[in-house]
Amino acid sequence: MCGILFISKNNYSKIQSFKALETMNHRGPDNINYKIKNNNYFGHVRLSIIDLNERSNQPFESNGLLIIYNGEVYNYKELIKDHNLIVKTESDTEVVLEMYRKYGSDALKYLNGMFSFVIHDIIHDTIFIARDRLGIKPLYYRFEMHSLVVSSEIEPILTLKEDSFDEFGIRQYKKLRMTIKGYTIYKNIKQFPPGHFYDGKNLIRYWDLEIHEKASPTNDLLNDLILDAVSIRTRSDVPVGSFLSGGLDSTILSYLLKPTHTWTVGFKNMNEFKWSELANAGLNSNHCKVLINYNEFLELGKKMIKKRKEPLSVPNEILIYKMTMAVKKENTVVLSGEGADELFWGYDRIFKWANKLNDKIDIKQFDQYYCYGSDKDEEVIDFALEGLPGKKPIDKIAYYFQIIHLQGLLRRLDNSTMLCSVEARVPFVDHRLVELMAGTPFDWRMGKSFKEPLKNIYSSLIPPEILQREKIGFPVPLDNIFPLPTNKTGMDKWLMFNLKELFKFKS
Template sequence: MCGIFGTINYEYPIEKSMIFNGLLHRGPDEQGHYSLYNVNLYHTRLAIQDLSVSGQQPMQYKGLVIVFNGEIYNHMELREKYGLKASSNSDTLTILMMFELMGMDMLEEFDGMFAFALYDSLNFRMYLARDRAGKKPLYVYNKAKTFVFSSELNVLYKKCRPEIDYSSLADYLYVGHHYRKATPYLLVNELENGHYLRIDTLTGLCDDVCWFKIEDFYKTERYPDYDDSVAQLDGILKTAVKSRIDSSDLDVGSFLSGGIDSGLVTAMAAEQSSKLKTFTVKVPGSFDESALAEKVARKYGTDHTVVEIDFSDLTNDIEKIISNHGEPNSDNSAIPSYYVARAAKKHITVVLNGDGADELFGGYRRYVPFKHVDFFNPNQLTRITSKILTNILPVANQKQSNYNYLYRLLKFGGYSDLIKIYCSASSDLFVGFEDAFIERPKMKIISNDLARINDYSISPLKKLLLMDFDSMLFSRLLTKMDIATMAHSLEGRSPFLAKEVLEFAPGLPDNFKIKKLQTKDILRTLGKKYLPSELIEQPKRGFEIPLKKWVDNELKEIINTYLMAPDNLYSKIIKKDFIMDLMARKIKISDERRAKILFCVFSLEVWHKSL
């Protein structure tokens, strides 16, 4: 895994040390630079595949130059398929040879995670590209003919000093993350997953090309046999796990929770690795999945480590954890992700995870009602009944309780606006408190996407899964895991985001995913072949971090310091009185939701102070 940075038509001097130091955690092994005409490319390398000098970057080949962050897992198969010969086994070189053969059509052949900048110096074209899911980040500053791009926003900001986009920050607070290409800055966009930019380096003209849309696979009707689908998924996932192990010259480990997703990945990985290293998080005060994870570890004889996180250094680390993202981050699970990645790095450099399984196979409890009711188009009786009940019922304070589940279901059932329905069903932050905003959220892009998807002739469940893949997974969860792992020079690989899985899962019938009240049914069925029976029926929990406790205790002082500061940023976007009343518990709201909002605003302030 690596860090990349580059400029086109950038007139100001660049200190290599600033770029290299800023991205050193992404690539501590080697640093390289290329310059020609008006183009500069920088690369920091974390050597995992082809550890020899032949894997160094920027890499040149017949007038082509590339800086590449990621892995192409099937690149040797592609060499064989297309008769490509080379002495080096570098997947970076495979990209260059494939481009020479077929141009950017090569992307459709790749199974991998990638963000790269490929410069065709003979035709004065720069290509910036990202993989299907958006595993590897890439941010682009563009002003007139000038382009600056980077793996991380922090380095980009230090070089370009873009102005803050207050409208984008208002959207962040409402949605809980920056949606799709949005960033907290003017003139800076995130390159979207499944897209590439084609830039004429002489004129500065740029085309944004969408080369992969998962919605195309959701719109394809299929009626497969259930048992055949289970067998097909078994083969696809095994291949994905194997390729993610084989394409590393270093040992590969696995994050192992007590859940089905990581359990399946670990079981299949153990069949490929003689002594797989596995890691489980144990958090005091939350549901302890380490006993379930240990059953899997014993079954497959893995070298198992339980990472006990006591958060004793949380008050000292919290500002660093948040500021690593380069933008506000409301996802508090970034905290345990940071600590478990730090612990895993002591043992390995490459780790497998179960990212993407929930969004593709229906792993969250909130997917269940969408299987049975069209909440995107509720009738008037549903809306009125839901509103009446949520107004008279007491608020729900227990996050994992059945009452909380029912309460949230009634709440988003009472909305007719698509934005409110989606945000209430997902992040659940400021929905219902729109009057608290001074800078009103516009959310034009997400509103348009929701309206477009709602017009598709697909089920309500497919609509929600599609939105979550393009929104929550791309904009929040994958970003969180990338930052957490790369902060410690650790590479995370996600078999559930393999090319074949992304083309297979969307077309499955809804009842293969949600069966009555049971989530991800097909994965549970497959899990019976590999996992202890106690693990199969476990509900989705994720990291159950004690956010309410932190906000009222460990983090109370630092949150108060930031939110009550006279020069705070949020008061330009949200009424300060609203936040003060929230802190003083004068607003009718659940303790969990109160904590989430305060942490979301706190994250905004930490990011701003770090600039």
């Protein structure tokens, strides 16, 4: 896990460019370096996870190719063997580079993991940029006069040159708690789309989720795939821990991983500690219950907004950040349960609603079931639902959650953990698992309750109380934290807090 900064045909000074790169030191405290090739700037900050030797520092150059890379390709060992790659390091970075040398853009279909990278062919002076299928690793870009700036975060781009706010991006945030479909809250800074690559001329999609009706997989097949998704995400030269809230998803991952350390977080009078303790009773891990108070919640939120240069998505983003501070004392890698709700329809209320629709998705009902901000903005909802593939409304909603909604959660996780120089891995977002689940029957996924397939497979592994408990998110007492104004909902006050802090730092 790292941070990358690329500036094509760089017109900035070395000092300006390096200052921008330094704003991402938290993403890579183990090494910072840059190279200039053909007047292109390649900057990298490294968090050492695999092959801790300095030989794997970046920018990494080999036989006329150079790469800056953020993420992990978990199947790198299999790629070396299956494709007869000759490598000099033990890092997945070199494997990605050699796969590109051998297959060009087709290399992407072989990669299993989370990644964003820039590859430069030094001899032919060409650029290749790619992002993983589901957007686990962030990547932003801005086209300037004769240049392209690409970065793992927004702050380096703004450090080079300020930007104005995008009114439609802000409206998206107020309605959806995130910006979508390439937007950010800045006019000229865009999100590089997941499942795409850029060849120097065109932005090309190399992967999309296809939802076609199909039979449900056997429990053995699903279990084997989940086990493998967890197993390959333990590949690391540093210790791997796990979040453990006591919910179904984190409990399954923790029981499969059997980590030495686990963590949860909450407020003194609002937390899930009894559930995490119950889950940990069968693990006997060193379980850390992290406390946060209201004042600390606000101060950490302000700090995160100032650093991110964007508003936070949901209140529990701050709780993840607080919890990861404790993680960093013991681990550099942690497993997290993002993706399970989207794949196994943990949001049972909205999926039951969508399954009853015969024709099209009603905008007002979608607003009621999904949106949080009380502002009425049908244009934003129209934009969110526009162009969703699928024959039936339930297919469109499934696509929205697995491809669009999930990106917001992954962005939240990356922001919160990387601020602490910790890499979060998400087994449920393994693309093989996402593809396997797409189009499977509603009755199989929902059954008697939400996430029925997971409950059936792991009923003998985890405590029955956790199997039977109702789903809740990270509990945050917003009305206590934001007592005023009394005529606003807790979520509206949360959104107002974020935008107020953002405008303060921007002014």
